[in-house]
Amino acid sequence: MNITGIGALPRMKKVEFWAKEWVQKSTGNSYFAVKVYVNDELVGTSRIKYGYGSQYENEGMEVLKKAGYLRGVKATMPSRYFRERAGVKYTGSINSVKRERDLKDFANS
Numbered sequence: 001m002n003i004t005g006i007g008a009l010p011r012m013k014k015v016e017f018w019a020k021e022w023v024q025k026s027t028g029n030s031y032f033a034v035k036v037y038v039n040d041e042l043v044g045t046s047r048i049k050y051g052y053g054s055q056y057e058n059e060g061m062e063v064l065k066k067a068g069y070l071r072g073v074k075a076t077m078p079s080r081y082f083r084e085r086a087g088v089k090y091t092g093s094i095n096s097v098k099r100e101r102d103l104k105d106f107a108n109s
Contacts, residue, residue: 012069012088014039017060017078019094021052022103032056032094033107036063043067048107056094 019034030052035045044063049055057078064070073081082090097103 010039012038014089015064015078015082015091016040017057017092019056019060019092020097020103020106021056021094022097022100024100031100031103032059033103034060034063034094035106036060036067038064038067038069043069045107048103054092057092060092 014037016037017034018037019032021030021032023030029050031048031050032052032055033046033048034056036043044067046056046059046063049059051059054077061070061073061076061078061081065073078090078092082088097106
């Protein structure tokens with residue numbers, strides 16, 4: 001099964017979610033932003049969101065939907081979604097940053 005986007009969007013062969021997370025020390029709350037790449041091209045970046053753990057993957061799927069790649073797909077975890085589709089390599093990673101400014105720079109770059 002091929003996964004295609006709207007109109008002239010290319011078939012997905014490789015999907016990557018790269019996220020950064022910052023923990024507010026005074027409250028212990030975690031915030032993150034995620035960049036989504038399809039076939040090594042940046043297709044979108046999320047806004048800074050509250051969340052932790054694999055929440056960045058859910059947000060990455062939303063970025064893909066907004067970019068037109070996942071029409072009609074209900075919310076699902078990308079590791080499961082892409083595992084079921086032959087020919088699409090999925091990679092996801094989140095790294096911590098020490099300063100809020102670093103997270104903002106990542107989200108705005």
